[in-house]
Amino acid sequence: MIRLAEATKAVFRHRRPEPWCWAVVVEAACDGTHTSRDADQAVSQAGPAVSAHADLIAESLGRGSVYRDNVLALALAGMGDVRALPALRRLADDNRLPGDRPRVRILAALPAAELLPVVRPALRREPERTALLELLALWGPAAAPAVPEVMRILDTPYAYDALRALGRIGPPAAVAADRLAAYATGRDPGAGRPHTRLAAWAHWKVTGDPTLALDVCAAAVRSGTASHGLPFHADLGPLAAAHADPVLRMTESAGAWTRVAAAHAYWRITGDPAPAIPVLLAEVDPAWTGSPAMPVREAVHRLGEMGAPAGSAASLLRGLLAQEERLSRPFAGVRILADQAYVRTLTEALERIAPGDEAAPLRRWWK
Template identity: 80%
Template sequence: MVKAVCGDAHTSWAADHAVFQADGAVAAHADLIAESLGHGSAYTDRLLTLALAGMGDLRALPALQRVADDNRLPSDRPRARILAVLPAAELLPVVLPVLRQNPEQHDSTTALLELLALWGPASEPAVSEMIRFLGTADTYDALRVLGRIGPPAAAAADRLAAYATGRDPGARRPHTRVAAWAHWKVTGDPTLALDVCGTAVRSGTASHGLPFLADLGPLAAAHADAVRRLMESPGAWTRTYAAHAYWRITGDPGPAIPVLLAEADPAWAGDPAMPVREAVRILGKIGAPAVSAAPLLRRILAQEERLSRPWRGVRILADQAYVRTLTEALEGIDGK
C-alpha cells in the first residue's frame, strides 16, 4: 500500500489515510516516503508528510514548511499530536509565522495551540504570541499553553491573574479556572488556583475545575470532601474527574477505583463524548492498587475491533491511541 501511494498510483482515500495513520507500522518505508515528498499530488504529499513527521523523521521539515506556506497545516488536534514527536526547536520556525498572522485566517490555529501545549516549556519562544491570543476565540487554549510552558512564561503572570479573577473584560467562566491554574504553574503560587477552582467545586460548576485541583494534589486537601461528593455526580465526566482529583489530593485510591472501573465500558464505540479512555488512563496512573481493573483492560485490548465509530476520518489514529492507553495502563498496574 505504501508503494502504491508513494508511486502516485490510483489509490483510494481510505488507502491514503491508512498510510498516514499507520504511524510506526510504516517506519520501514521511511526512505521511500521521504523520497516521494514533492512528487505527488498536493493531497497525497500532505498525508505522506504527516506520516513521516509521525515517525519523528526530520526529513519531513521542508515539506512541512511547504504545507505551512500553503496554509494547510493540520486543523484538528489528533493530527497536531502527530507533529508533537518532532523537536520543538526544529518545528517552531515553521509554526510561529503562522501564529503571527491573523488567527481568523487559519483553520490550523487550534491544532497548533494543541501542539505548543504538548511541547510544554520547549514552547517558550511562543510566549509573546500566546499573550497576543488572549482576548480572541482561542483564549482558553492560549491560557493552557502558557500554563504548560510554566516559569518561562513569567511575562504573562499579570494577565493570567486578571483572567483568573475576572478583572480582564474578556474573561469568561472557563477562562478563570484555566487562568488560575496557569498562574500557579507560571509563578509557583497556588493561592489563585485553589481559590478559583475550589469555588467551582463548591458551586456545582466543577467539571472544569477538577482537573486543575487534581494537578494541585495535596495542596488542595481542603477541598477533598467536596471532590468526593462529586464522585456521585450524574455526569460521567464529572465522576471521572472527581475520582482522579480525589486520588491525587488524598493519595487514597480506594473510593476512586470503582468509579473509574464503571466508566471503562468494554462496549465503548469510541465516542469522544464519553470518558472511557480517560478512566482507563487514570487507572494506569493509580498503578498496582487498581489491579482489579487488569482483566477488563486485557479483555478490551484483545478485542479484534475496539472502536466501531469513525470520527473525523481518524479512526486508525483513535484506535492506536486507545491501544497505547490500554497498554500503558496495564504496564502501570503491573509495575512495568
C-alpha cells in the same frame, strides 16, 4: 484495485493486519497516479505501523501534489522522522499545515526546536488556527520560544486555547503572569467563567504560586459549579485538601465524565485510591466503540496513574489489548489515530499497574 481495497479495509478495521496490507496501502499513497483517498487517510494516520516503509515514504515527498506531500509528511511525522520537516516547511509557506486537532497532534512527535520556526509564523498569520496551540501545549516547556505569539492571542476570541498553552509551557511563560492574573481575577475584559478557571490554573503553572487557583476552586465549590474545576483540583492535589469531601460526593454524579474526573481528583487530593478505583473501573466498558460521549480512555489513563493499587484492572486491560478490531465510532475520519491512542493508553496503564513482561508482546505491535 481489488487488492488495494481489501488492504485498505483491513488496516482500518484491524489492529494487526497482515504485513502485506500496509505495504500495498503505502505503495498506493506514494504513487501519485492512484485515486484512493482511503489509502491516503490510512497512511497519514499510521505512524509507527508503517515504519518499515519510511524510506519509500521519504523518497516520495516532493514528487507529487501539495495534497500528497501533506499525506506523506504526516506519515513520517507520526514516526518522529525528521525527514518530514522540509515538506512541512513548504506546506506552511502555502498555509497548508494540518488544521484539525487529531492530525496536528501527530506533529508533536517531531522535535519542537525544528518545527517551531514553522509554527510561529503560522500563528502570527492565523491566530484562529487553535489546533496549533494544542501542539504547543503538547510540547510543553519546549514551546517556550512561541510565548510571544501565544500572548498575542489572549486579545482574540481564541484566548481559551492560548491560556491552556501557556499553562502547559509552564515557568518559561512567566512573562505572562500579570496577564494571567488579570484573567483569573476578572479584571481582563476578555475574562469569563471558563477563562477565570483556566487562567488561575495557568498562573499557578507559570509562577508556582497556587493562591489564585485555590481561590477559584473554592469559589466553584461554594457556587455549586465545582464539577467544572475538577481537573484543576486534581492538579492541585493535596493543596486542595479542603475540598476533598465535595469532590468525593461528585463521584456519584449522574454524568460519567464528572464521575471519572471526581474519582481522579479525589485520589490526587488524598492519596487514597480505594473510593476511586471502583468508579473508574465501572467506566471501562469492554464493548466501547470509541464514542466520545463515554470517558473510557480517560478512566483507563487514570487507573494507570494509580499503578499497583489498581491491580484489579489488569486482567480487564489485557483483554482489551488483545482485541483484534479497532474502535469503530471515534470522531469521523480518524479511526486509526483514535484506536492507536487508546492502545497506547491501555498499554501504558497496564505496564504501570502490572510491571513486567506480560504487556511487552502487546506493546511491540503498535510501536
